[in-house]
Amino acid sequence: MNVFLWILQVLLALAFGMAGVLKTTQPKEKLATNMGWVEDFSPGTVKLIGGVEFLAALGLILPAVTGIAPVLTPLAAAGLVVTMIGAIIVHARRHEPQGFVVNIVLLVLSALVAWGRFGPYHF
Numbered sequence: 001m002n003v004f005l006w007i008l009q010v011l012l013a014l015a016f017g018m019a020g021v022l023k024t025t026q027p028k029e030k031l032a033t034n035m036g037w038v039e040d041f042s043p044g045t046v047k048l049i050g051g052v053e054f055l056a057a058l059g060l061i062l063p064a065v066t067g068i069a070p071v072l073t074p075l076a077a078a079g080l081v082v083t084m085i086g087a088i089i090v091h092a093r094r095h096e097p098q099g100f101v102v103n104i105v106l107l108v109l110s111a112l113v114a115w116g117r118f119g120p121y122h123f
Contacts, residue, residue: 005116008109009060009073015106016080017057023050037090037099049083056080060113074117080110 023031028043038046059076063069084107091099 001116002121005113005121008113009064009077012077012080012106012109012113013057013060015057016053016060020050020052020054020057023047024054036096037094040090040094052079052083056083064117070122074114074122077110077114077117081107081114084110 024047028038028046031038031046041049056076056079059072059079061073063072063076084103087103088100088107091097091103
């Protein structure tokens with residue numbers, strides 16, 4: 001199970017790291033072509049969301065690898081669960097079922113990492 005959790009952590013870190021970099025480096029207008037939800041938020045809020053996602057991606061990997069404050073890894077996963085709940089609400093309000101499904105999958109995977117690293121498979 002430990003190897004499975006590591007695989008999930010790496011995959012989630014890649015997904016959220018890339019999404020975070022994209023949201024923090026691209027202008028809102030360019031993001032709006034593929035992410036319609038950004039129209040509902042200010043450019044600063046979109047960048048904040050991207051920053052949170054990028055920091056969570058780092059938190060999924062770095063504390064566990066370095067051994068420095070490894071409790072941050074399940075906390076990062078729990079933070080992503082909260083972030084995905086917000087994303088699900090936004091996509092549901094905008095009637096975007098494709099975003100809704102992706103966010104549910106990411107929520108479940110993040111919750112699995114949080115459960116495993118807080119519980120029986122902690123570092």
